[in-house]
Amino acid sequence: MDRYYWGVDLGGTKIECAVIERSTDKCIVRERIATESDQGYAHILNQIKLLIDRCAEQLEQRPLAIGFGTPGTLDPRHGVMKNCNSTALNGKPLDKDLSQLLDAQVVLANDANCFALAEAHFGAxxxxxxxxxxxxxxxxGTGVGxxxxxxxxxxYGCHGIAGEWGHNVIDPDGAPCYCGQSGCLETVISGKGLERFYFEQSGVELSLPEIVERAxxxxxxxxxxxxxxxxxxxxAAAQIINVLDPDVIVIGGGVGNIDVLYQQAQQAILPHLFNGELNTQIVKPDLGDSAGVFGAAALVK
Structure with a gap:
């Protein structure tokens, strides 16, 4: 077994790699490089290889397996990326191409999965x-994932979409969503959704932190x-608890910083819960910006 496990957070503007010692869970190497996604798919792959080569040189050891956090999902049926905001990745067999390029096993997951994995293994x-x-x-945050x-x-699920909580309709009369539905949870409780509702009520455009301050x-x-x-x-949380009954719910993103969300969670969830009490712990994350790359590493832990 490899002494280390490796994770890469593949973002639209930067690519970050973390190498974690298996015996201690201590991060011993952490590097980043610009993605330069506007130069196309092949260039993104080359940037990833450059970053891995740099980290491998420091350790004098190459990885056997690497986890990648991606800005989209690998379609399990067709074997290509979908729903990536870095559009050069869409329709590409990213895992196969990376595995061949890096001569290593490659495991992919989207950013929300990596966030959850990081907080489960290392965080809150x-x-x-x-x-x-x-x-x-x-x-x-801007959206809901x-x-x-x-x-x-x-x-991951049959279609690779397990966890797409934000695209369930919560308000049928709500605003249209880019996914084609109207009133998705993302349009209602995302940062943008909250700002839009405030504007509709007040006629004043404010940022989410300003709305929280005024409240x-x-x-x-x-x-x-x-x-x-x-x-x-x-x-929406009660629906998740009724189906999955999680031990812990961790809320990241800008909306997750709003204290009232935690203060009112119990009374907001309980009326819709198929249980007389709420024991699920609902907490803020511990890892901040590190969640993506640590979660990617945990894919191959």
């Missing part, structure tokens, strides 16, 4: 419940925006 979920069977990780970790492993004062529109957020989060 491990801290509050080290033996958690099921961890549900949520990224609530999520990942499911069961017994330390990512759940602490006497701005009724801001208070209504956060109350609506808690209400819909409670319904």
């Amino acid at each position: 979920a491990k801290r509050v419940k080290p033996n958690a069977e099921v961890v549900f990780g949520i990224i609530m 999520s990942g499911v970790v069961v017994n330390g492993k990512c759940l 602490a004062g006497n701005d009724l529109h801001a208070q209504a925006t956060l109350a609506r957020m808690s209400h819909y989060f409670g319904i």
